[in-house]
Amino acid sequence: MKIFTNDQIRSIEKYTIENEGVTSDELIERAAAAITCEIMSRWRQSKNVWVIAGQGNNGADALAVARMLLEQGYNVQVLLFNVFGRLSEGCIHSRKRLLDLGDVNFTEVTGDFNPPFISPDALVIDGLFGSGLREPLTGGFRSFVDYINESKATIVSIDVPSGLMAEWNEDTLRRNVIHAHLTLAIQFPRVAFFIADNAEFLGEWKVLDIELSQQETRNTQSRFFLLEKNDAKRVLRHRSRFSSKADYGSAMIVAGSYGMLGAAQMCARGALRSGVGKLTLHIPRCGFTVMQSEVPEAMVQVDRNDGGITEINLRHKYDAVALGPGMGTHDLTVRAVETFVNHAEKPLLLDADALNCIAERPTILNTIPPMSVLTPHAGEFDRLFGEHNCMEARIKTAVEKAAYYDIIILLKGYYTTVVRPDGRILFSCSGGPALATPGSGDVLTGVIAALLAQGYSPDIAATLGAFIHGYAGELAAETHGEYGVLATDIADRIGTAIRDIMC
Numbered sequence: 001m002k003i004f005t006n007d008q009i010r011s012i013e014k015y016t017i018e019n020e021g022v023t024s025d026e027l028i029e030r031a032a033a034a035i036t037c038e039i040m041s042r043w044r045q046s047k048n049v050w051v052i053a054g055q056g057n058n059g060a061d062a063l064a065v066a067r068m069l070l071e072q073g074y075n076v077q078v079l080l081f082n083v084f085g086r087l088s089e090g091c092i093h094s095r096k097r098l099l100d101l102g103d104v105n106f107t108e109v110t111g112d113f114n115p116p117f118i119s120p121d122a123l124v125i126d127g128l129f130g131s132g133l134r135e136p137l138t139g140g141f142r143s144f145v146d147y148i149n150e151s152k153a154t155i156v157s158i159d160v161p162s163g164l165m166a167e168w169n170e171d172t173l174r175r176n177v178i179h180a181h182l183t184l185a186i187q188f189p190r191v192a193f194f195i196a197d198n199a200e201f202l203g204e205w206k207v208l209d210i211e212l213s214q215q216e217t218r219n220t221q222s223r224f225f226l227l228e229k230n231d232a233k234r235v236l237r238h239r240s241r242f243s244s245k246a247d248y249g250s251a252m253i254v255a256g257s258y259g260m261l262g263a264a265q266m267c268a269r270g271a272l273r274s275g276v277g278k279l280t281l282h283i284p285r286c287g288f289t290v291m292q293s294e295v296p297e298a299m300v301q302v303d304r305n306d307g308g309i310t311e312i313n314l315r316h317k318y319d320a321v322a323l324g325p326g327m328g329t330h331d332l333t334v335r336a337v338e339t340f341v342n343h344a345e346k347p348l349l350l351d352a353d354a355l356n357c358i359a360e361r362p363t364i365l366n367t368i369p370p371m372s373v374l375t376p377h378a379g380e381f382d383r384l385f386g387e388h389n390c391m392e393a394r395i396k397t398a399v400e401k402a403a404y405y406d407i408i409i410l411l412k413g414y415y416t417t418v419v420r421p422d423g424r425i426l427f428s429c430s431g432g433p434a435l436a437t438p439g440s441g442d443v444l445t446g447v448i449a450a451l452l453a454q455g456y457s458p459d460i461a462a463t464l465g466a467f468i469h470g471y472a473g474e475l476a477a478e479t480h481g482e483y484g485v486l487a488t489d490i491a492d493r494i495g496t497a498i499r500d501i502m503c
């Protein structure tokens with residue numbers, strides 16, 4: 001699914017108005033009807049409703065919602081902010097239709113004003129600013145937004161929480177944004193919805209259809225994508241009845257050190273459950289016996305060193321090579337990573353301590369083969385590319401670094417974000433807090449390694465891998481609950497996850 005920018009949504013809206021015989025006021029009515037329906041399905045008429053409208057079409061939507069709720073017997077009080085004397089045409093139209101009802105509790109704010117008391121049990125409909133916000137809020141709007149947040153009332157934001165920019169918010173101060181309980185987006189989710197920093201503003205979010213042009217939606221190109229179950233289904237390949245393990249590739253995983261051999265095991269389990277044809281593990285000598293008994297399906301090649309990885313020699317050809325889980329960052333390991341990456345020709349999968357080793361010797365970055373996949377969590381990302389104070393900043397740096405080094409960067413978390421060298425950004429929507437468990441990332445590395453070995457392109461392997469991994473985590477949470485999931489539970493559900501996704 002494509003995620004559009006504000007400008008793109010505006011042109012799809014314009015196209016719909018110009019080519020599909022709909023007026024702007026009709027779109028406002030459609031939006032308001034869908035929002036009213038959603039509100040009525042959640043709150044009864046006894047709820048005290050405050051509708052806060054701004055000067056643009058977000059305000060127009062809000063005023064139309066106020067009218068519809070009044071018609072449905074709700075007790076509604078309306079505040080329209082018209083401090084610059086510049087209401088949009090849609091807003092003027094919605095105000096007229098609202099006031100035509102007669103006997104409406106309506107206040108138009110044109111200058112200084114004392115905010116009314118809003119009780120904690122009230123419902124606030126936030127239509128102050130939507131996608132037309134040009135810069136973070138300041139002055140009176142900023143104070144009023146803060147005041148609404150402090151009221152503790154339940155807040156429903158129309159389209160986007162007021163004060164939140166639809167795409168980038170690195171410069172937005174948190175206090176100056178509505179903290180909604182529910183955000184009802186019109187027609188499309190916004191880029192900002194997929195960035196972890198903004199979760200506290202959005203609350204639950206839902207997209208409401210107002211039937212903007214499907215044709216123009218199809219024709220509009222985007223650089224942001226959301227990978228959902230159907231997309232994953234489309235890319236997953238069915239297996240031929242006549243296939244053999246030779247058809248599913250061979251993978252090499254370089255992982256583990258004394259005390260962290262579990263990482264190698266979990267990674268291996270992730271790969272084996274993802275259908276790899278042949279798996280070899282390169283581990284420190286001390287792990288030989290345990291690995292052979294715990295993961296009998298894999299072949300084991302031991303390092304000459306007992307406790308850590310000091311040499312990475314590929315004795316055969318592999319379709320995918322992954323480095324990192326539990327490898328540690330001993331000097332000898334850093335040197336082994338450096339030598340190996342230097343001579344590698346095909347894309348690699350670099351995770352965890354492989355990334356920490358590179359952070360110790362950043363010149364390795366220049367030698368990473370093109371289209372390699374790096375899978376850092378926030379801490380590993382910052383060690384590699386410098387401190388960042390939010391996910392959005394990391395995503396922006398990832399875009400820059402992915403292009404510069406010609407690599408794919410997968411940033412872990414809810415909406416795991418895959419950044420491609422061409423600037424495209426893919427968000428994976430599966431998973432949840434059950435995945436926040438030790439070793440979960442090692443399993444992900446195994447999944448991606450197996451998909452690479454099976455011939456999926458690196459960007460697809462990364463995004464699909466993240467989706468399958470998250471989905472398997474959701475399945476594990478059904479059995480063990482969000483608190484009780486172990487990384488091995490995730491690994492053991494990967495096969496079921498793939499089956500579910502494909503059917």
Ligand SMILES: NC(=O)C1=CN([C@@H]2O[C@H](COP(=O)(O)OP(=O)(O)OC[C@H]3O[C@@H](n4cnc5c(N)ncnc54)[C@H](O)[C@@H]3O)[C@@H](O)[C@H]2O)[C@@H](O)CC1
Nearest residue numbers: 013027028031056057058059129130131132133134135159
């Ligand atoms: N996408 C669509 O097809 C539809 C969108 N609709 C609604 O229209 C909204 C967009 O309407 P608008 O473009 O009028 O935008 P807004 O309603 O967000 O408001 C824009 C107004 O706010 C002012 N403004 C911007 N930044 C400001 C700041 N920092 N401080 C003070 N004033 C500021 C602008 O000068 C402009 O007058 C959407 O969010 C949605 O709610 C609906 O009306 C139906 C159709």
Ligand SMILES: Nc1ncnc2c1ncn2[C@@H]1O[C@H](COP(=O)(O)OP(=O)(O)O)[C@@H](O)[C@H]1O
Nearest residue numbers: 412413414431432433435436438439440441442
């Ligand atoms: N709240 C969450 N929602 C979705 N996925 C999550 C969440 N928390 C963690 N994950 C996923 O779990 C994995 C954790 O990886 P990582 O931090 O490397 O763990 P470890 O180092 O213990 O293996 C990543 O794939 C990440 O995307």
Ligand SMILES: [K+]
Nearest residue numbers: 126129160162
């Ligand atoms: K809003």
